Amino acid sequence: MFIKQIEIQGFKSFPEKTKIIFHPGVTIIVGPNGCGKSNIVDSVLWVLGEQRLKNIRGDRTEDIIFNGNSRRPPLGMVYVSLIIGNEEKELIIEHRAFRDGESEYKLNGKRVRLKEIQDALWAEGIGEKEYFVISQGNINQIVTAKPAERRLFLEEAA
Amino acid sequence: MFIKQIEIQGFKSFPEKTKIIFHPGVTIIVGPNGCGKSNIVDSVLWVLGEQRLKNIRGDRTEDIIFNGNSRRPPLGMVYVSLIIGNEEKELIIEHRAFRDGESEYKLNGKRVRLKEIQDALWAEGIGEKEYFVISQGNINQIVTAKPAERRLFLEEAA
């Protein structure tokens, strides 16, 4: 299984529908400070159900919706889809939310609760997102963590 | 006023008496990971009276005393001296400590309490060390700090 595609619309610095195709192997993402690289990482955390907005550098839902610039007005909706799969099967995970806080998840086109998505990922051997996403500045947390917190990492693998 | 010299003996990775001369202007310190650059920064914090060893990556006094290698035994004493001054005057600040926790400060050769050193620095326009030492990984704390904490920085300058 690998990430085939991330589609972002309205999330942080992505007002336009942006489709990013991925392949197996190593994909490198580069660009100047503040251009949006970590925002892509945040969108993956968000579509996979990140509940604590602090973990994607926000406080309220409006922080993660495109808030406009001198030419464009703020948007009212944020949408991210993630397609993971291989040659045989595909999982399409979607998360949509609105400024008023309303939100919905979809799995392969069908509206579901977040738990169903987590179960489907678990069935494919994909664990908690903290296990495979290391956000900027966080790598050293494995060393600075308390032994009990470090154990959670192992439980993911066990 | 500028830092003229740092002398380190027994502090972390400096078992041998090491004298480092400095001049006005910009001095750059380079070297591979783990070679001791941040230890030099820690020694300045320590000689200026850093009480919370966590701020110099230690837990107990023994952590900041040279703990030996395959050839050398651990040491029992740690000593750092800092000379700041200009063409007209000099302040010599010394801090010595032992494994059992005993420690002493000296100012221009005379044994003093830490407060006297802080007063002497204050008289020269030198404030809290948090104001002029930015430890590795800490620069972003100015932005991530609570407004009340940020105020402390301004009070240093005011």
Place this chain on the structure above:
Amino acid sequence: SKELFLKAFNEVNENFKKVFNILFGGGRAGLKLTNKENPLESGIEIIAQPPGKRLQNLMLFSGGEKTLISLAFLFALFQFKPSPFCILDEVDATLDDANLTRFLNFIEQLKEKTQFLIVTHNLKTMEIADYIYGVTMTEPNVSSLYSIKLEKK
């Protein structure tokens, strides 16, 4: 269950020793249960000794060393149970050239089983890319992506 956890722990521990050796170019390391009698309640301690250095409080290690130890732990887990994909955001920021090279070599070993998405500012890291995306803000607050063609050597 207790057996499953201990089996995983022991295997990850073996991996950790080897990965640490590779990333540090030597040295000794291991994982330790804080509560041997009660593994299901136990925390996990890291014991690390880079080549020639003495055992010491984990916090005394340098920024770059802490990153390398953290990566060794993460990769040890991946060797036991590969994650299908892994996203790393600027984990190489504090690594010097020698450590960076060993880190990148290890990624090239793991990429058979794990797809990597790596955000970086480092030119050396870009060299192991199979694909590169550049991100820009031609319009303020609006990100756009473009592919960077790779001439594979």
Place this chain on the structure above:
Amino acid sequence: SKELFLKAFNEVNENFKKVFNILFGGGRAGLKLTNKENPLESGIEIIAQPPGKRLQNLMLFSGGEKTLISLAFLFALFQFKPSPFCILDEVDATLDDANLTRFLNFIEQLKEKTQFLIVTHNLKTMEIADYIYGVTMTEPNVSSLYSIKLEKK
């Protein structure tokens, strides 16, 4: 006293706006008292708007942007009351080339009144050195220093 604090605050605020402009190559920024009626109890908020971007929660800024904003605040304080010396440990680790250059240019302005000790892995940062010390561990756990001769252009 209240007057002293307000005088300092206003002056540092003016500096901050200018330094921010220089480090970001434009944009608008400022400091705000959280408690205007009671300055001696008030916290200090940072308002930052890089060129063309909208005002937003400070936390949404990127790693490199947060570092630059923090440095602008620090330098604004130094312009008001120069510290005789300043020690910076790897503050440049997350800055891209353009921001790094503006940061280094600013150091060169401040170095008249402030002595800088800068720890870095960055070759560009080394270029503004008046003196360079290299640190090595020829023996594990034992640091030694050596001077690196500079050929000033």
